[in-house]
Amino acid sequence: MQDLLRSVSSSYREFSAGQKKIGDLFFKEPIFLAFSSALEVGRRVRVSESTVIRWTQKLGYKGYAEFQQVLQRKLAEERLEKAEQKISEPVADQSFLENLLDADILSIAKLKKTISEEKLLQVVDKISQADQIYVTGNFFDYGIAHWFANWLNLVLGHTETMYPSTGEYYTQLSKIERGDLVVAFVFPRYTRAALDTLKSVKAQGAEVIVLTDSEESPALVYADYELTVSVNSNLNIDSYTSVHALLTSIMRFVYVKQHAQVNENLAKVEAVYKDRNLFI
The missing domain is CATH 1.10.10.10 (Winged helix-like DNA-binding domain superfamily/Winged helix DNA-binding domain)
Structure with a gap:
């Protein structure tokens, strides 16, 4: 800076x-x-x-x-460098909550060191160019997949959440074709359903972006593009803080790349909010 x-x-x-x-x-x-x-x-x-x-x-x-x-x-870079200076190991005189939060900050610092900006920009390009986008999630990742899909549909349109437990899933699966893009969140514990979905969409000609936790993930065999980000776990509870940070970066790059389209779609939504007097 x-x-x-x-x-x-x-x-x-x-x-x-x-x-x-x-x-x-x-x-x-x-x-x-x-x-x-x-x-x-x-x-x-x-x-x-x-x-x-x-x-x-x-x-x-x-x-x-x-x-x-x-x-x-x-x-x-400036903010994460400051965080790294303050955080290394749990501090004895800190509260339990403070140490947990420090662990999440450290996971973002780790993401900073390992993420490839070139790969991230490739992902942004593919999202911007896709005819139709489907976002799917592994068993424990559906919440974050749903949130990301909603944002993409808000700013770009042509985005659907795809989840194997619904009847709509099979209809969506039947429509996927070349030119479509599937964004898959596949973090532990990996499920057969997620891998079966990726196998099917690849066979139908769609390109696949996989967000997962490591190079050992079984989902990567189906990936055309991949972003790996570790998930911090404490007390058997996974923290997706670093995943959210990565997605926020993707969203901001999409905003910059597709600025006119994003602003146009946001303005339409804001007009509906105003017409319905939705917010206090």
Whole structure:
């Protein structure tokens, strides 16, 4: 993050008056730029969207999306480095709860060291390009699969949750074809039903993304693309904190890559919320 701060600082004198406003916002609230569109940033400091884009180009980036991806990564690295400095082994004078939470933070730090950004970007590309997306889960993973599928359907559409215990599952299975994408969560304990599903969809020509816990997972034999993330377990209770962190990263990359489509779909949903007076 420090190198990015230095880059903006060294270029500050060359900025136009409008670009200096963006620079000031960057120094004050970098996280706002990391997760807001160029249009939203421009509105915040009362400059045009094109001024924001030219500002990132002046810093050496092709455009706002590239700058935003770098900024998101830098912020994540900075936060995890601080966490790693504080956490190693359970601390004697901490409470039981604090040690449990530290274990979850450490699992995210481990994810940071092991995840391949290249593989993550491949997954994001496939999600963005798929004709139809089906999200399925192993026996204990259905909740997180359902949550992720709902978000994808909200922002992109054409996404369904697929679970073997329902009658709808067989209808969905019959419709899967080449050009479709299946995203599968397969964490221990592995089930035959999950593996049978992956075997079937591969035979029907769909591509498969597998999120699992290790290179030893039996689901990887069916994977075209895979992301591995360890699941922290304490007192025989699995914590999916690091899995949520990985999914949140995927969601943010999808947001940046498909920004116009995501914002259009979110605006439609918000209009329905407003029409129904849904929220207090």
